[in-house]
Amino acid sequence: MRPGILQTHDYAQAVIDGSRRWRTDQETLPHLQLQVLPFATGAHPAMNGTHTIFRFDAGGPVVVVEPMTTSLYLEEDADVGQYDVNFNHLRSQALDTKRSRTFIRDVIKEIR
Incomplete structure (x- = not known):
């Protein structure tokens, strides 16, 4: 959103x-x-685009990053870890x- x-x-x-x-x-x-x-929260880590973290029963998680014109699929543990931290930060800022x-x-x- x-x-x-x-x-x-x-x-x-x-x-x-x-x-x-x-x-x-x-x-x-x-x-x-x-x-x-809320908009009143101000700047936050997801302002540059959306991302989705997919977790599966088999295999590791995949992060899909969707900036304005493309999609990136990230599978490296370090990349997924950064998006996990980002997601948890957003959740802590949200209502x-x-x-x-x-x-x-x-x-x-x-x-x-």
């Missing part, structure tokens, strides 16, 4: 449209943890799941 995305009307509307699915997902996907990183739900509900109320 991009910084400030919930503050744009189009994306906030998409949140409203998806809120019913999200509530359903919370019930059917208990392993899903949603956390919001916890309960406060994230409240934040999303407040945004929905604000744009209705």
Whole structure:
């Protein structure tokens, strides 16, 4: 998710449209943890692009880095370790799941 995305009307509307699915997902996907990183947090390590860490039953983890025009696949332990640290830093800066739900509900109320 991009910084400030919930503050744009189009994306906030998409949140409203998806809120019913999200509530359903919370019930059917208990392993899903949603956390919001508010715009007010300021600069953070994910501002230059997104990354996803995939972990598999067999083999090591793979990090997919997606800057603006390409994708990189990283498998070296040192690279994966850096992205693990980055991810944990983002999680520590983000609202916890309960406060994230409240934040999303407040945004929905604000744009209705």
